[in-house]
Amino acid sequence: MIPRPEMAVSAEKPSTNPGSLVREAVLVYLDDLFRFALRLTRNAGDADDLVQECVLRALEGQNRVVRNPRAWLFQTLYHAFVDHHRKQLLRGPYEEELSGESTQAGAAVNPLPAAMAAEDVRAAVESLPPQFRAVVWLSDAEGFLLREVAEILECPLGTVASRLARGRQELRQRLSAYDPQGRDSHDLR
Amino acid sequence: MTCDKCRAQLILSEERGPVPAAAQEHLGQCHACQEFVQDGERLRKEVRLLAETEQAPRELREKIQAMFEDRAVSRKRQWLVWAGAAAALVLLVLGVYGWYYTRRSPTPDRLAREFITDYQSYLPGKAEIVSNSPRDIEQWFQGRVDFPVRVPALPAAAPVEARVCEIGNRKAALVHYRRESDQALISFFVAIEPPAFDQARKSVRVSTSYEGVNAALWCHRGLVFSLVGAIDEASLNQMAQAVRQQSP
Numbered sequence: 092m093i094p095r096p097e098m099a100v101s102a103e104k105p106s107t108n109p110g111s112l113v114r115e116a117v118l119v120y121l122d123d124l125f126r127f128a129l130r131l132t133r134n135a136g137d138a139d140d141l142v143q144e145c146v147l148r149a150l151e152g153q154n155r156v157v158r159n160p161r162a163w164l165f166q167t168l169y170h171a172f173v174d175h176h177r178k179q180l181l182r183g184p185y186e187e188e189l190s191g192e193s194t195q196a197g198a199a200v201n202p203l204p205a206a207m208a209a210e211d212v213r214a215a216v217e218s219l220p221p222q223f224r225a226v227v228w229l230s231d232a233e234g235f236l237l238r239e240v241a242e243i244l245e246c247p248l249g250t251v252a253s254r255l256a257r258g259r260q261e262l263r264q265r266l267s268a269y270d271p272q273g274r275d276s277h278d279l280r
Numbered sequence: 281m282t283c284d285k286c287r288a289q290l291i292l293s294e295e296r297g298p299v300p301a302a303a304q305e306h307l308g309q310c311h312a313c314q315e316f317v318q319d320g321e322r323l324r325k326e327v328r329l330l331a332e333t334e335q336a337p338r339e340l341r342e343k344i345q346a347m348f349e350d351r352a353v354s355r356k357r358q359w360l361v362w363a364g365a366a367a368a369l370v371l372l373v374l375g376v377y378g379w380y381y382t383r384r385s386p387t388p389d390r391l392a393r394e395f396i397t398d399y400q401s402y403l404p405g406k407a408e409i410v411s412n413s414p415r416d417i418e419q420w421f422q423g424r425v426d427f428p429v430r431v432p433a434l435p436a437a438a439p440v441e442a443r444v445c446e447i448g449n450r451k452a453a454l455v456h457y458r459r460e461s462d463q464a465l466i467s468f469f470v471a472i473e474p475p476a477f478d479q480a481r482k483s484v485r486v487s488t489s490y491e492g493v494n495a496a497l498w499c500h501r502g503l504v505f506s507l508v509g510a511i512d513e514a515s516l517n518q519m520a521q522a523v524r525q526q527s528p
Binding site for chain 1: 289319335
């Protein structure tokens, strides 16, 4: 089981000021949100804008009852991302990535290298198709439970499990192609 | 079972209980899936390590702080605007209510003043009935006002004419008398008693004077009566007393 980050903020405790709760939650989870935004956009400037958009939306929706502020903030950020990139998500390169680069689940994969640089892991994660990238990141990096990932991305639990399996397989394939001598034997981008 | 399904089942079982038998059977026979499981924990660890190395830029944190502060200031301003608007609305409502209350609920003094004003604006020829017969005048008022009008006998004065007038948005019966000694005009008003008089639950009897015109006003059985004339106060009050004594 993946260790889960502590929930430093809970909306279940009574609060007289929802605005201060959102503020507290955003500041506590700002690093997490920025990382997720960076994984989604693959660009620091866009990630910066996306987090700010997320905060604005969170402030607008601050009066609703939120049981899990961290998951709610991630969901808000993902909504902002989808809204801004809806056209790119629905058509174009992502579909090609899915059909063109997806490996057969049962295909042989080279063993993982003994050592992996953070930059290579980042490049491998960011080369995943966005649906797989979001699931792998939320589950493996941020430690969300599958049902929380399903809530954030608003898709069925089975779909999340399936995407996570495919995402890990793709990630494994990309990293196993990494040459520890310093040359990539597989174009990660 | 396919490798994809088996791996999805394995992932689900990490949180939802035992691995289904079919997935276990596939795992026992599939080398690729066994490697997938073996490499899984290492992959997760590498991804977590990557996450630990990344932080939000300081500039972004400052921007977010500034957003919260701007928002707090604008919310405070917005609150002040709303509070000001609400206070203005309350004042407006109170003002309208006060005006309405004043208009609808005249005080005895104010009503007596209105009778005096009507007296002062007397013009010959405005009368609707000219008669010195109390009975004729009483009959003439029937159906023209919503209350019975009794024309009383005034000491040393006789009725000469009558009409319906409006006093404080109410219909009032007005009978004019002439005093025999000097032909001074005396007005006798009858109208429905304003609700505020009744709510005050105390007897209303007012003597007032304005620009040389005296008025006596009193209430009896839901009606308000007033005698108005440019005569001395004592004579007017004597007449008023006489009228009150004739009341049933």
